[in-house]
Amino acid sequence: MGAVTYPDPAVERLIQEHFIPVQFNVAEQPQAMEQFNTPWTPTLIVQDADGREHRRTQGYLDPQRFRAEMSLAWLQSAINRQDFAAAQQRTGEALEATEGDPTREPEATYWAAVASYKSSGDVQNLLQGWNRLLDTFPQSEWAKRVEFIRA
Amino acid sequence: MAGTNIQWRHSLEEARNEAREQGKLLLIDLFNPG
Numbered sequence: 001m002g003a004v005t006y007p008d009p010a011v012e013r014l015i016q017e018h019f020i021p022v023q024f025n026v027a028e029q030p031q032a033m034e035q036f037n038t039p040w041t042p043t044l045i046v047q048d049a050d051g052r053e054h055r056r057t058q059g060y061l062d063p064q065r066f067r068a069e070m071s072l073a074w075l076q077s078a079i080n081r082q083d084f085a086a087a088q089q090r091t092g093e094a095l096e097a098t099e100g101d102p103t104r105e106p107e108a109t110y111w112a113a114v115a116s117y118k119s120s121g122d123v124q125n126l127l128q129g130w131n132r133l134l135d136t137f138p139q140s141e142w143a144k145r146v147e148f149i150r151a
Numbered sequence: 152m153a154g155t156n157i158q159w160r161h162s163l164e165e166a167r168n169e170a171r172e173q174g175k176l177l178l179i180d181l182f183n184p185g
Contacts, residue, residue: 006155019178022166023159026183045179049171
């Protein structure tokens with residue numbers, strides 16, 4: 001991560017814009033593994049200022065996947081606190097950062113539809129987004145979660 | 152860390168205070184240089 005991902009200019013910009021980065025070297029601070037309940041490195045955890053966890057990932061991420069993960073964390077944190085207006089504003093960034101990622105683009109599409117619905121109150125926004133998910137990524141885990149709308 | 156301009160913090164409490172003041176999230180990276 002330190003050699004490839006963090007020096008990437010787009011990664012630096014993303015961190016600068018949305019995150020306060022904190023790093024623990026577990027060789028020097030092995031207690032951090034227990035503190036954050038992880039058996040493995042690298043582990044990335046996104047929390048808010050009150051310590052609520054919004055996303056966690058383990059294993060190396062290249063710059064593209066890192067940006068996708070962090071843009072989803074940024075979106076997810078707004079959804080988790082039910083600030084759907086903020087979530088709606090964050091969907092564009094998440095969809096852009098996850099584009100072409102077979103795992104994360106469907107996830108961003110799912111939550112973008114939720115944010116659109118909850119911020120507008122119009123259930124058609126949910127159904128349009130989820131139908132797009134079913135049409136575009138029919139084999140994805142996230143499409144499986146919305147198949148019921150066509151049952 | 153060489154090669155990056157990211158200013159890593161090493162105190163969770165100070166980082167939480169910064170995050171609260173700036174409306175940001177914490178990105179916590181646990182790594183093993185070995």
